[in-house]
Amino acid sequence: MSENGHDHPHPGTGRTATPSTLRVRAMEKLLVEKGVLTEAEIQDRISYMDSRSPANGAKLVAKAWTDEAFKNRLLEDTKSATFELGMDASGPVEFIVVENTPEVHNLIVCTLCSCYPRAILGRPPDWYKSFEYRSRAVKEPRAVMREFGYEPPENVEVRVHDSTADIRYMVLPMRPEGTRGMGEEGLAELVSRDSLVGVSVPEAPSHFNA
Numbered sequence: 113m114s115e116n117g118h119d120h121p122h123p124g125t126g127r128t129a130t131p132s133t134l135r136v137r138a139m140e141k142l143l144v145e146k147g148v149l150t151e152a153e154i155q156d157r158i159s160y161m162d163s164r165s166p167a168n169g170a171k172l173v174a175k176a177w178t179d180e181a182f183k184n185r186l187l188e189d190t191k192s193a194t195f196e197l198g199m200d201a202s203g204p205v206e207f208i209v210v211e212n213t214p215e216v217h218n219l220i221v222c223t224l225c226s227c228y229p230r231a232i233l234g235r236p237p238d239w240y241k242s243f244e245y246r247s248r249a250v251k252e253p254r255a256v257m258r259e260f261g262y263e264p265p266e267n268v269e270v271r272v273h274d275s276t277a278d279i280r281y282m283v284l285p286m287r288p289e290g291t292r293g294m295g296e297e298g299l300a301e302l303v304s305r306d307s308l309v310g311v312s313v314p315e316a317p318s319h320f321n322a
């Protein structure tokens with residue numbers, strides 16, 4: 113028996129026994145014992161989540177920056193656009209990509225809990241789930257962004273999108289100035305998870321600014 117109470121290790125967890133992990137383990141055990149879920153189903157779900165990461169979002173954004181037709185498809189029908197790049201965001205949840213422009217900056221939050229475009233980006237960061245972010249993102253979005261190191265110019269409208277169980281948002285940031293010669297792969301490296309939530313924006317690498 114391993115430390116997780118049965119005879120295989122859980123991948124991607126490296127779990128230390130905080131109260132919440134203990135609670136999760138107990139629930140997991142109970143769900144299996146009661147026959148609600150099988151171990152295999154739990155493992156499938158873990159693999160599914162582990163295969164999602166902000167790199168998916170970065171790939172979508174870089175493609176949108178270099179291919180106008182793809183950008184339009186991404187904005188109009190996010191699910192099929194992700195499918196084009198080999199991602200599987202199928203399921204009942206609706207995805208909406210909101211585009212930053214010189215006039216509008218978008219910020220994503222879930223005021224109620226932690227709804228996030230998990231099927232594309234994987235698990236949300238801890239700060240996204242915090243009570244502080246959930247309440248302040250709506251009340252004082254500019255102050256929140258400032259703390260992340262970015263604030264849109266005064267004349268830019270900040271739109272805050274409140275995610276729900278049914279609708280998940282992702283930001284399409286603007287392509288930074290001075291990245292003209294860059295290919296999709298290099299561009300994708302500029303796109304951080306935070307910029308996909310809208311608390312920051314991608315920046316050109318310094319040698320491109322020179």
Ligand code: FE
Binds near residue numbers: 224
């Ligand atoms: Fe939520």
